[in-house]
Amino acid sequence: MSQKTYRDALREALREEMIRDERVLILGEEVGVWGGTYAITRSMFTEFGSKRILDTPIAEAAIVGTAVGAAMGGLRPVAELMTINFSLVAMDQIVNNAAKIHYMFGGQIRVPLVIRTPAGWGQLAATHSQTFEAWFAHLPGLIVAMPGTPYDAKGMLKSAIRSDNPVMFIEHARLYGIKGEVPDGEYTLPLGVSDVKRPGRDITIVAYSRMLHVALGAAEALAKDGIECEVIDLRTLRPLDMAPVYASVKKTHRALVLEEDWTTCGMGAEIAARISHDRFDDLDGPVERMGQVEVPMPYARNLEALMFPDERQVTEKVREMLS
Amino acid sequence: MTVTKAEALDWLRKMSLIRRFEERAEEAYGQGKIGGFLHLYIGEEAIAVGAMAALRPDDDVLTHYRDHGYVLARGIDPKRVMAELYGKATGLSKGKGGSMHMADAKHHLWGGYAIVGGHIPLATGMALANQYLDLPRIVACFFGEGATNIGTFYAGLNMAAVWKLPLVAIVENNRYGMGTAFERVSAVSAVYQKACVFNIPAVQIDGNDVLAVRDAVRDMAERSRAGGGPQLIEAMTYRFRGHSMGDPQRYRSKEEVEAAKARDPILLWRRSILENRLATEAELQAIADEADAEADAAVRFAEESPAPGPAELCRDVLIPEQESDVPEDLS
Numbered sequence: 329m330s331q332k333t334y335r336d337a338l339r340e341a342l343r344e345e346m347i348r349d350e351r352v353l354i355l356g357e358e359v360g361v362w363g364g365t366y367a368i369t370r371s372m373f374t375e376f377g378s379k380r381i382l383d384t385p386i387a388e389a390a391i392v393g394t395a396v397g398a399a400m401g402g403l404r405p406v407a408e409l410m411t412i413n414f415s416l417v418a419m420d421q422i423v424n425n426a427a428k429i430h431y432m433f434g435g436q437i438r439v440p441l442v443i444r445t446p447a448g449w450g451q452l453a454a455t456h457s458q459t460f461e462a463w464f465a466h467l468p469g470l471i472v473a474m475p476g477t478p479y480d481a482k483g484m485l486k487s488a489i490r491s492d493n494p495v496m497f498i499e500h501a502r503l504y505g506i507k508g509e510v511p512d513g514e515y516t517l518p519l520g521v522s523d524v525k526r527p528g529r530d531i532t533i534v535a536y537s538r539m540l541h542v543a544l545g546a547a548e549a550l551a552k553d554g555i556e557c558e559v560i561d562l563r564t565l566r567p568l569d570m571a572p573v574y575a576s577v578k579k580t581h582r583a584l585v586l587e588e589d590w591t592t593c594g595m596g597a598e599i600a601a602r603i604s605h606d607r608f609d610d611l612d613g614p615v616e617r618m619g620q621v622e623v624p625m626p627y628a629r630n631l632e633a634l635m636f637p638d639e640r641q642v643t644e645k646v647r648e649m650l651s
Numbered sequence: 652m653t654v655t656k657a658e659a660l661d662w663l664r665k666m667s668l669i670r671r672f673e674e675r676a677e678e679a680y681g682q683g684k685i686g687g688f689l690h691l692y693i694g695e696e697a698i699a700v701g702a703m704a705a706l707r708p709d710d711d712v713l714t715h716y717r718d719h720g721y722v723l724a725r726g727i728d729p730k731r732v733m734a735e736l737y738g739k740a741t742g743l744s745k746g747k748g749g750s751m752h753m754a755d756a757k758h759h760l761w762g763g764y765a766i767v768g769g770h771i772p773l774a775t776g777m778a779l780a781n782q783y784l785d786l787p788r789i790v791a792c793f794f795g796e797g798a799t800n801i802g803t804f805y806a807g808l809n810m811a812a813v814w815k816l817p818l819v820a821i822v823e824n825n826r827y828g829m830g831t832a833f834e835r836v837s838a839v840s841a842v843y844q845k846a847c848v849f850n851i852p853a854v855q856i857d858g859n860d861v862l863a864v865r866d867a868v869r870d871m872a873e874r875s876r877a878g879g880g881p882q883l884i885e886a887m888t889y890r891f892r893g894h895s896m897g898d899p900q901r902y903r904s905k906e907e908v909e910a911a912k913a914r915d916p917i918l919l920w921r922r923s924i925l926e927n928r929l930a931t932e933a934e935l936q937a938i939a940d941e942a943d944a945e946a947d948a949a950v951r952f953a954e955e956s957p958a959p960g961p962a963e964l965c966r967d968v969l970i971p972e973q974e975s976d977v978p979e980d981l982s
């Protein structure tokens with residue numbers, strides 16, 4: 329084991345899969361000569377050349393559409409969208425082509441495609457600070473992965489590339505620099521499996537991506553007062569693996585869902601509905617959720633800081649739920 | 652003429668089959684046996700038939716939703732096409748696609764797509780795969796003139812041109828997108844002129860002349876196959892029926908439609924065959940009868956086929972992960 333960044337873990341996954349399978353190629357804006365806007369593909373252009381690392385024009389619909397077509401034609405493309413904000417330009421290709429082609433033609437055609445893209449923010453204002461994961465998780469025919477740690481990022485990206493299904497692989501710009509244990513040897517992690525990141529008996533906190541770290545920070549703080557939170561990382565948002573969540577709620581009888589997106593019609597609503605429906609009798613109170621304030625992202629630093637629940641707010645919420 | 656008798660009659664047979672097939676589909680729609688949208692290909696048959704005659708059987712084809720003609724022109728069993736229209740389990744897409752989504756992957760027909768222009772980048776991608784895998788295949792992508800004002804047309808063809816991909820775009824200019832005459836909504840109404848923004852070769856041809864279509868597609872396909880990059884063909888034609896079913900056609904006069912029918916592609920080709928003494932009237936009548944019989948048999952097959960069972964509803968949404976990454980034959 330060694331400590332690696334989320335960014336390096338992703339690059340290792342891409343490199344290993346490109347070496348393993350010649351059909352894997354990467355296409356996107358600035359992925360080649362520049363080395364990736366967030367340096368995920370740094371120096372890969374030199375290693376793999378312009379046949380396998382394709383710099384594209386600024387044309388997200390064509391990036392995704394071309395990747396879908398290349399997948400239909402026998403390749404295993406990894407398309408990078410510079411940030412998830414630009415996925416909107418490619419939405420028709422994702423919704424109507426990537427997610428539907430297998431079903432719509434009666435199972436004749438496979439689309440083994442990965443779309444990698446970071447969510448994130450940092451005084452980037454309203455159009456450049458979005459997440460949208462619930463929009464994608466809404467779609468039958470798509471797998472939506474959203475790993476929160478370097479270990480998960482690498483193992484899940486390798487599985488995504490090997491999957492014959494279209495996978496929306498949502499990263500987070502604010503996680504690229506975090507470090508974590510990543511084994512040196514080959515490993516993969518299954519898609520569609522949630523993970524208990526911290527065991528506890530008093531309350532269940534469900535989170536994913538960056539909010540996982542907020543959850544873990546809050547759990548650490550609460551532990552000092554003897555409150556033991558069980559933190560569950562969804563890792564994949566579609567298909568959803570609820571089993572660890574249900575097992576946890578059976579113990580704790582309380583659940584809080586954290587998301588970075590707006591809560592209306594979001595992942596928290598989905599998780600709350602499922603727990604309430606399937607495990608109503610296990611609950612001692614309503615499932616709570618915390619997410620982004622329901623306004624477009626402002627630029628000013630102080631206002632931006634008010635947008636997301638932080639560790640302190642989460643600990644307060646937990647205390648309130650337990651009181 | 653530069654065609655053999657066998658070719659000439661084969662093309663007439665296919666055009667007649669498409670015509671008769673569409674007429675039978677129209678009847679079935681009137682009887683409520685076919686639902687949803689039904690975009691007929693009547694009047695445009697020469698394009699699909701001429702193009703398929705020029706393409707190799709393993710060239711990849713993607714089309715828009717007015718797609719029955721391409722599938723029949725490629726020689727796919729009309730029974731399975733009609734069964735798809737009827738929403739039956741024996742249909743090409745198991746009854747899950749319908750009129751607008753015909754595919755037969757084994758025959759390199761990669762589907763009909765119903766979001767205008769949405770399949771153009773897919774064609775770019777399939778051409779990229781062919782180039783990447785060093786396969787001698789080209790991609791033929793069909794769409795209406797209405798698709799040349801949407802972003803994916805520009806984004807998709809630009810990328811194909813930048814990478815010099817083996818792609819032939821075949822634009823069927825039938826003059827109307829639904830009820831809107833093209834020149835009312837397109838700053839440039841000669842589609843072939845739009846190819847200049849990609850710096851790719853383009854021609855405008857008579858899309859009602861099956862031989863002209865065959866020749867143009869053959870030339871452009873071979874040029875593209877030889878590394879010449881994407882090519883664009885604008886085939887001028889006219890649709891004799893409404894856009895879909897239930898189109899009151901207020902946007903054009905009966906006189907205009909009747910005048911266009913004087914250039915019916917089937918009549919033109921029939922006349923040409925007779926003038927060149929490639930066949931007798933009796934032989935041509937036999938072909939028409941054959942088309943009738945084939946279309947009738949397709950209807951019978953569709954009527955008698957079972958509907959998809961309820962278990963089909965949730966099948967083929969996602970592929971089980973353990974079935975993924977099977978090593979494929981790339982040849």
Ligand SMILES: Cc1ncc(C[n+]2csc(CCOP(=O)(O)OP(=O)(O)O)c2C)c(N)n1
Binds near residue numbers: 717827828829
């Ligand atoms: C993006 C999009 N917008 C609108 C429609 C509705 N629509 C379906 S067909 C059509 C006209 C298309 O005309 P054209 O591309 O010339 O093809 P034609 O139907 O004449 O064969 C329209 C507007 C659609 N399917 N997709």
